[in-house]
Amino acid sequence: xxxxxxxxxxxxxxxxxxxxxxxxxxxxxxxxxxxxxxxxxxxxxxxxxxxxxxxxxxxxxxxxxxxxxxxxxxxxxxxxxxxxxxxxxxxxxxxxxxxxxxxxxxxxxxxxxxxxxxxxxxxxxxxxxxxxxxxxxxxxxxxxxxxxxxxxxxxxxxxxxxxxxxxxxxxxxxxxxxxxxxxxxxxxxxxxxxxxxxxxxxxxxxxxxxxxxxxxxxxxxxxxxxxxxxxxxxxxxxxxxxxxxxxxxxxxxxx
Amino acid sequence: xxxxxxxxxxxxxxxxxxxxxxxxxxxxxxxxxxxxxxxxxxxxxxxxxxxxxxxxxxxxxx
Numbered sequence: 001x002x003x004x005x006x007x008x009x010x011x012x013x014x015x016x017x018x019x020x021x022x023x024x025x026x027x028x029x030x031x032x033x034x035x036x037x038x039x040x041x042x043x044x045x046x047x048x049x050x051x052x053x054x055x056x057x058x059x060x061x062x063x064x065x066x067x068x069x070x071x072x073x074x075x076x077x078x079x080x081x082x083x084x085x086x087x088x089x090x091x092x093x094x095x096x097x098x099x100x101x102x103x104x105x106x107x108x109x110x111x112x113x114x115x116x117x118x119x120x121x122x123x124x125x126x127x128x129x130x131x132x133x134x135x136x137x138x139x140x141x142x143x144x145x146x147x148x149x150x151x152x153x154x155x156x157x158x159x160x161x162x163x164x165x166x167x168x169x170x171x172x173x174x175x176x177x178x179x180x181x182x183x184x185x186x187x188x189x190x191x192x193x194x195x196x197x198x199x200x201x202x203x204x205x206x207x208x209x210x211x212x213x214x215x216x217x218x219x220x221x222x223x224x225x226x227x228x229x230x231x232x233x234x235x236x237x238x239x240x241x242x243x244x245x246x247x248x249x250x251x252x253x254x255x
Numbered sequence: 256x257x258x259x260x261x262x263x264x265x266x267x268x269x270x271x272x273x274x275x276x277x278x279x280x281x282x283x284x285x286x287x288x289x290x291x292x293x294x295x296x297x298x299x300x301x302x303x304x305x306x307x308x309x310x311x312x313x314x315x316x317x
Contacts, residue, residue, distance in 0.1 A: 007283070010281065057270055057273055057274065060269040060270055060273060062269070066273075066277075067269065067273065070272060070273055070276040070277060071272070073276050074272055074275075074276050087280075087281050088275075088276075088279070088280040088281065089280050089281050089282075089283065090276075090277070090278075090279070090280035090281065090282050091276045091277045091280070092277075093282075093283055095283075104283060126271055189274070190274075192270075230268060230271045233271075233275060236275035236276065236279040236280050237275065237279045239279065239280050239281040240281070241281040241282070242281070242282045242283075243281060243282070243283045
């Protein structure tokens with residue numbers, strides 16, 4: 001038993017565009033208008049993974065086995081997302097058999113349908129903002145300052161730093177408010193660096209995308225923050241379901 | 256239009272991808288074999304799967 005049914009996303013029942021998929025094994029298991037995107041995969045590469053995810057996040061390498069599998073997962077999700085709304089499933093979701101897949105769709109039909117409707121017509125965008133100016137200016141005092149001069153200089157520097165920080169934070173807050181106004185939903189992302197003033201994902205209706213990007217440009221023009229935008233993404237950050245499957249193995253409830 | 260500010264280093268893009276694929280997305284618990292937050296759990300469960308197909312994870316763990 002080294003094969004399993006890898007599940008990638010919940011979508012609406014449709015005819016898969018096989019040409020767009022990275023893997024001919026990918027297929028749809030359907031139930032009353034819903035579809036679960038699955039592929040019969042060799043589980044050995046998953047079982048052999050020994051990448052530390054935290055390390056992969058710090059120093060990602062394209063040839064890392066985890067990265068290769070994650071890219072494949074993303075490629076499948078994206079291919080379906082080109083045509084239909086999707087609720088991406090977390091990497092490494094493996095089902096026992098096609099019956100389990102159909103049961104999953106049956107058990108959660110209402111919730112999954114509702115969530116698909118919610119993300120339909122939307123794409124996810126990631127936005128990060130950081131200070132455009134260095135927060136800590138070069139603080140090497142010139143030689144020959146008196147003690148009083150040194151302290152006055154130090155105070156002025158601290159005040160300038162506080163001012164820069166505050167203006168950056170305010171710009172980031174204004175940006176977030178403007179973007180959230182164009183988005184249906186937003187979630188903060190874990191800040192990987194204290195230098196980041198904003199790191200969030202936005203679920204944006206496609207009709208609002210030009211306005212969304214215009215807000216980014218507007219805030220860039222102000223010049224307080226540098227903004228990085230990533231996307232469009234399938235709505236990974238907005239598929240926040242936890243679907244308990246009824247049945248035998250209910251003991252699996254890791255957080 | 257977007258290119259003006261969306262210049263994201265590729266390594267950064269990969270981090271974004273990993274974060275989304277590994278840490279986001281709907282989670283299925285229960286009679287699904289694996290699907291969880293950490294790779295360690297995925298590995299653990301896979302080994303159980305590979306070793307004992309018809310044993311529930313609970314039994315396998317005990």
